[in-house]
Every structure is written in structure tokens, then in C-alpha cells.
Amino acid sequence: MNVRRDVPVAFDPGAKSYDALVGANPGYNEHLRLSAERMALPDGGRGLRLLDAGCGTGLSTAALLSVAPHAEIVAVDGSAGMLEQARAKDWPSTVRFVHSYVEQLSDVGIEGPFDGILAAYLIRNLDDPDATLAEFRKLLRPGAPLAVHEYSVRDSPRAKITWNAVSTAIIIPFGKLRTGDASLYRYLRDSVNRFDGAAAFRGRLQRNGFVNVRSETMPGWQSGVVHTFLADAP
Structure with missing residues (x-):
């Protein structure tokens, strides 16, 4: 299997265990909320239309x-199994899930346009991240944020x-224990090692037409490991 190309499908078998798996990571959900907060969306999002790309x-x-x-x-993911878990949760009528590759x-x-x-945890897994970032820029209203x-x-x-x-001592063994297969979690470890450094990714955002590019990391053990990269559509 080409793991990178088939990442969405590879999540299907472990979808039922996914929330428990990431819930064992201190700060996982809090850090997602922090990235959302850093978008500085006004007035509680009133009147805004937002895209969650790779919603899992x-x-x-x-x-x-x-x-x-x-x-x-509008929340989109390429894994049918992950979306099944998402849709089973309680959501207001303003949230819609769509099965699609980004x-x-x-x-x-x-x-x-989106506002x-x-x-989250998407760009690293794409075969052509630049094409997707360029498409995100086109989908955004002028001045709207990408996180x-x-x-x-x-x-x-x-x-x-x-x-x-x-990842070697905890994520891979725990992932194998929960799903019976460690290949996706070894891919996770290796894909992070291969991915852009923070400065290189900020440069990638600029090359794809975004402005006001900046980044902030997370508190706790993921300081310097997980980041919010922020940019605005011109």
C-alpha cells in the first residue's frame, strides 16, 4: 500500500478507536481549540461560513x-470510517459533514467563499500540498484566515x-494495541520527520499567495512539536 496516498482509507479500520487513542495524548483537544482560537473569528462566528478540511x-x-x-x-474528510464516527456525535444543524478528498x-x-x-494534521499527508494551499487561498474571502x-x-x-x-515508545505500540496494525503509526512518525520545518512551511504559505504569515507553537510537551500556522488570504 502507498501509505501516503491511502492515508484517509488507512484510518478506516481504526476509526472507532481514534478518539480514545488521541485522548491519551495530553492536550490534544485543547491544542485544537487553541488553533481555532488563534484564527480570531469575530462575534462567535455569527454570519460566517467555515471549512474544516480533514475533519476526521x-x-x-x-x-x-x-x-x-x-x-x-462544512467539515470534510476522505475517510468514510472517520466520518461515520463524526456524524454519530451530537451536532447543531449548522454543521455539515461531507465525504471527499480535499x-x-x-x-x-x-x-x-469561506470566512x-x-x-488539522492534513497538509503533511498530501501528495501535492502546494496545489491544496493554492486552492484554499481561492476558497477564502479576501482577508480571511487559514489555520x-x-x-x-x-x-x-x-x-x-x-x-x-x-512516537516510538508510546504512539506506535499503543496504536498497534488498539488497532492491531502499527503501519499507520510508523508512517505518522516518519511523515513528521520528513515534513517542512516551521520556517520552510511559512515560506510555502507565502509562495502560495498568503499574506501575514506567522506561527505559534503549543504549550506543554508539544512545544516546538505542534504548531498553529496562520495566514490570511490577500
Whole structure:
């Protein structure tokens, strides 16, 4: 299996265990909410239309909803199993889930403009991240924010050591215990090691036409490991 290309499908078998697995990571949900808060969406999202790109089981959707309870949220994921778990949760009528790869949004009728996009743990898994970032820019209203919540350790030796220690000693064994297969979690460890450093990813955002590009990391053990990359559509 080409793990990178098949990442959404690879999540299907472990979808029922996903929330329990990530819930064992201290701060996981709080950090998603922090990235959503950093988008600085006004007035509780009243009158806004938001895109949650790569929503998984809806944890990032819940983060968006917590800071923008009055917004319309379109949540998209390529894993049918993850979306089944997301849809089974209690949501207001303003939240809609769509099964689609983010590279094919127009094929399922998802069009802009959006007043904000949150992409959590998504860009690292794409075959062509630049094409998707360029598409996100086109989907956003002028001045609207993009928040990319993502691992990035290449700029920090300490963060890289921390990530590899945690993923090798905890994430991979626990993932195998919960799902019976460690391949997806080994891919997670290795994909984070290969992904852009924070400075390189900020440069990638700029090259794809975004302005006011900046980033902030997370508190706790994920300091320097997980970041909110923020940028605005021109």
C-alpha cells in the first residue's frame, strides 16, 4: 500500500478507536481549540461560513464550533470510517459533514467563499500540498484566515528528539494495541520527520499567495512539536 496516498482509507479500520487513542495524548483537544482560537473569528462566528478540511472524527470540528458557535461549518474528510464516527456525535444543524478528498472539493459541490479554513494534521499527508494551499487561498474571502494545525520538528533538535521518543515508545505500540496494525503509526512518525520545518512551511504559505504569515507553537510537551500556522488570504 502507498501509505501516503491511502492515508484517509488507512484510518478506516481504526476509526472507532481514534478518539480514545488521541485522548491519551495530553492536550490534544485543547491544542485544537487553541488553533481555532488563534484564527480570531469575530462575534462567535455569527454570519460566517467555515471549512474544516480533514475533519476526521470531528475533533477539529468541535474545536471550531467551540470558538464560532454561530457559524456555518462544512467539515470534510476522505475517510468514510472517520466520518461515520463524526456524524454519530451530537451536532447543531449548522454543521455539515461531507465525504471527499480535499483535492476534490469542487467535485462534490463545495465552493467558496469561506470566512476561515482550519486544516488539522492534513497538509503533511498530501501528495501535492502546494496545489491544496493554492486552492484554499481561492476558497477564502479576501482577508480571511487559514489555520494549519500541524506537526513540524525539523527546525528544533529538541523537538525532533521528543517526537521520536514519544512516537516510538508510546504512539506506535499503543496504536498497534488498539488497532492491531502499527503501519499507520510508523508512517505518522516518519511523515513528521520528513515534513517542512516551521520556517520552510511559512515560506510555502507565502509562495502560495498568503499574506501575514506567522506561527505559534503549543504549550506543554508539544512545544516546538505542534504548531498553529496562520495566514490570511490577500
